[in-house]
Amino acid sequence: MGGRRFAPAVGAALLVAAPLVIPDWMRFILALALAKFPAVLGVALFLRGGMVSFGHAMFYAVGAYAVGFSARWLGLRDVAALLPLGVVLGAAAAALVGLVMARYREVFFAMLNLAFSMMLYGALLKLYWVTGGTDGLAAGVPTFFGWAPPREFLRLVLYYATLATTGLAVWVVYRFLASPLGYFLRARGDNEIRIEYSGESVQRVIYVTYVLSGALGGAAGVLAAFVVGHIVPEYAFWVQSGEFVFIALLGGFESVPGPLVGAIAFEFIRAYASKYFPNEWQMVLGVIMLAIILFRPGGLWAIWEALRGRLGPRAGEVQHA
Amino acid sequence: MRLLTIIVMDGAVFAAVLYLLSVGLTLVFGVLRILNVSHGGLYAVGAYMATSLALRVVGAGANPYLTYAMLLVGPLVVGLVAGPLIERLFLRRIYAADMHIQLLLTFAIFLVLEDLIKLLWGTAPLFASEPYMLLGQFEVGGITYSWYQVCLIAFAVLFGGVLAWAVRATRIGKIVVAVITDREVSQAVGINVDRIFTVAFTLGALCAALGGALIAPTIAVVPGFALDATVLAFAVIAIGGMGSLEGAALGSLIVGLLRSVAVHTVPEVDLVAIYLAMIMVLIVRPEGLFGQLEVRRI
Numbered sequence: 270m271g272g273r274r275f276a277p278a279v280g281a282a283l284l285v286a287a288p289l290v291i292p293d294w295m296r297f298i299l300a301l302a303l304a305k306f307p308a309v310l311g312v313a314l315f316l317r318g319g320m321v322s323f324g325h326a327m328f329y330a331v332g333a334y335a336v337g338f339s340a341r342w343l344g345l346r347d348v349a350a351l352l353p354l355g356v357v358l359g360a361a362a363a364a365l366v367g368l369v370m371a372r373y374r375e376v377f378f379a380m381l382n383l384a385f386s387m388m389l390y391g392a393l394l395k396l397y398w399v400t401g402g403t404d405g406l407a408a409g410v411p412t413f414f415g416w417a418p419p420r421e422f423l424r425l426v427l428y429y430a431t432l433a434t435t436g437l438a439v440w441v442v443y444r445f446l447a448s449p450l451g452y453f454l455r456a457r458g459d460n461e462i463r464i465e466y467s468g469e470s471v472q473r474v475i476y477v478t479y480v481l482s483g484a485l486g487g488a489a490g491v492l493a494a495f496v497v498g499h500i501v502p503e504y505a506f507w508v509q510s511g512e513f514v515f516i517a518l519l520g521g522f523e524s525v526p527g528p529l530v531g532a533i534a535f536e537f538i539r540a541y542a543s544k545y546f547p548n549e550w551q552m553v554l555g556v557i558m559l560a561i562i563l564f565r566p567g568g569l570w571a572i573w574e575a576l577r578g579r580l581g582p583r584a585g586e587v588q589h590a
Numbered sequence: 591m592r593l594l595t596i597i598v599m600d601g602a603v604f605a606a607v608l609y610l611l612s613v614g615l616t617l618v619f620g621v622l623r624i625l626n627v628s629h630g631g632l633y634a635v636g637a638y639m640a641t642s643l644a645l646r647v648v649g650a651g652a653n654p655y656l657t658y659a660m661l662l663v664g665p666l667v668v669g670l671v672a673g674p675l676i677e678r679l680f681l682r683r684i685y686a687a688d689m690h691i692q693l694l695l696t697f698a699i700f701l702v703l704e705d706l707i708k709l710l711w712g713t714a715p716l717f718a719s720e721p722y723m724l725l726g727q728f729e730v731g732g733i734t735y736s737w738y739q740v741c742l743i744a745f746a747v748l749f750g751g752v753l754a755w756a757v758r759a760t761r762i763g764k765i766v767v768a769v770i771t772d773r774e775v776s777q778a779v780g781i782n783v784d785r786i787f788t789v790a791f792t793l794g795a796l797c798a799a800l801g802g803a804l805i806a807p808t809i810a811v812v813p814g815f816a817l818d819a820t821v822l823a824f825a826v827i828a829i830g831g832m833g834s835l836e837g838a839a840l841g842s843l844i845v846g847l848l849r850s851v852a853v854h855t856v857p858e859v860d861l862v863a864i865y866l867a868m869i870m871v872l873i874v875r876p877e878g879l880f881g882q883l884e885v886r887r888i
Contacts, residue, residue, distance in 0.1 A: 376689060377872060388866060391859075391860070395862070507820075511694075514693070548709065549705045551704055555698040555701035558698035
């Protein structure tokens with residue numbers, strides 16, 4: 270048991286210590302990866318249940334635009350207020366859309382999510398007198414519980430706020446997966462009808478998961494808006510949704526740390542690829558994705574688990590996170 | 591009346607392009623049961639190939655009417671090379687995989703194609719408007735139209751007609767329909783389903799590239815111009831019914847006219863209207879207007 274408690278602690282310690290030693294640009298990439306991570310977790314939940322959403326960017330956009338609108342009209346730019354607001358709005362949007370979505374599976378689920386997110390994208394793009402159109406909105410300089418950190422520490426404080434939120438999201442998702450609903454969600458991929466026979470409503474399982482993933486997406490949107498500082502309709506675009514699914518697969522969605530590894534790896538791959546191949550970074554990502562799908566469908570986390578298994582096999586330990 | 595003419599004409603042009611784009615997508619989905627995200631990428635590659643060939647022709651000082659040939663040669667090359675390559679190399683390995691794997695794999699191919707374009711043709715916009723200009727324009731009720739747009743509509747109708755005839759009257763067409771209807775039974779009666787998969791995907795790629803090539807003379811071809819096309823094609827086949835060839839035609843008409851109406855009356859809602867229609871259809875009739883419901887397997 271000691272080893273299982275030890276590894277997450279080391280990971281968390283690394284993430285806490287990292288911004289103090291790494292250069293500024295790297296801190297930005299790491300913060301962005303952590304900010305997107307909750308949204309990826311939400312998508313990964315559905316992947317566990319054997320469902321794929323090509324539209325979860327809509328909740329990400331809801332969170333981000335909540336920040337933009339608050340800054341523009343209310344002058345509100347406090348992370349402590351906007352984060353709960355983003356979560357509530359994301360969950361509320363998901364609660365509404367989920368009423369429809371819980372009835373659909375497979376390709377219809379993917380397509381309906383896509384349609385809803387593209388509708389939001391279209392509205393954000395065209396209602397420019399409200400949303401700023403392609404120019405987008407500025408996020409404003411964040412404050413934390415009314416405290417405005419000095420300029421030189423702002424990035425650092427924002428990083429830790431992001432890390433704390435991410436930690437909270439991980440805890441919530443762990444709790445959810447350990448609950449009966451979480452188990453039913455995983456079972457759904459195998460056989461839906463047996464779940465109904467055992468007395469649970471599959472629609473309810475999917476609905477609750479959907480609302481949770483919406484809340485996670487909203488949180489991610491708020492964080493990303495502050496980290497990037499700028500909000501554009503592309504937050505809701507289908508390519509953004511594809512990116513979330515990609516990150517989940519890159520890291521491996523069968524575990525909770527997997528998407529985190531995926532998110533960090535993704536942002537660094539993108540940063541390096543766009544530095545050395547400014548016009549071909551998408552191709553680099555695409556090739557990596559092809560390689561993972563064809564040769565290592567479990568993602569980076571599965572590679573790590575396999576390596577760890579080879580280096581030091583631990584007898585009798587069940588690997589389920 | 592004037593507005594109505596504009597709406598119908600614009601809608602028809604848009605529908606024609608959408609049809610060429612989405613008929614390939616629905617064919618691939620029908621046969622392979624894979625929603626091909628890379629379809630829009632093939633559309634873009636087709637546009638680029640045709641444009642660059644047309645520019646070659648113009649640059650060499652040859653007969654400008656040769657550019658029309660290039661609009662057909664370009665997509666033919668793209669379809670016949672990329673189609674079998676993608677199907678044999680990648681798709682073949684994931685037919686048995688979960689849907690999210692299939693979606694992501696084709697999404698990865700889409701990303702690769704997007705950048706392959708920048709690698710081969712650069713990031714500057716390309717214009718090859720000769721095919722568009724050569725045919726000239728005409729006037730109806732004080733509004734100027736180009737003959738090229740009329741040809742585009744005629745071509746789409748003709749293409750649809752040939753396709754409809756091919757699936758009903760030719761041997762290979764009937765085989766394709768058989769595979770769409772039931773893959774396993776088709777295999778049992780001796781159809782080489784593997785080969786039909788390759789044929790269908792190649793044909794789908796060809797349609798996508800052709801759609802891109804024919805729209806290319808009317809626009810500036812820039813990287814990323816197909817990002818919207820991909821999801822619009824999804825909307826079309828979701829409305830018409832995924833896997834249905836008639837559905838692609840009806841879906842294109844609906845989306846084309848809807849967008850045209852929106853653009854000329856309430857331009858702010860053009861995208862919203864299309865995706866709202868897609869949502870309505872998926873809610874009321876998930877299998878699409880022409881689709882067939884699959885029996886749930888226990």
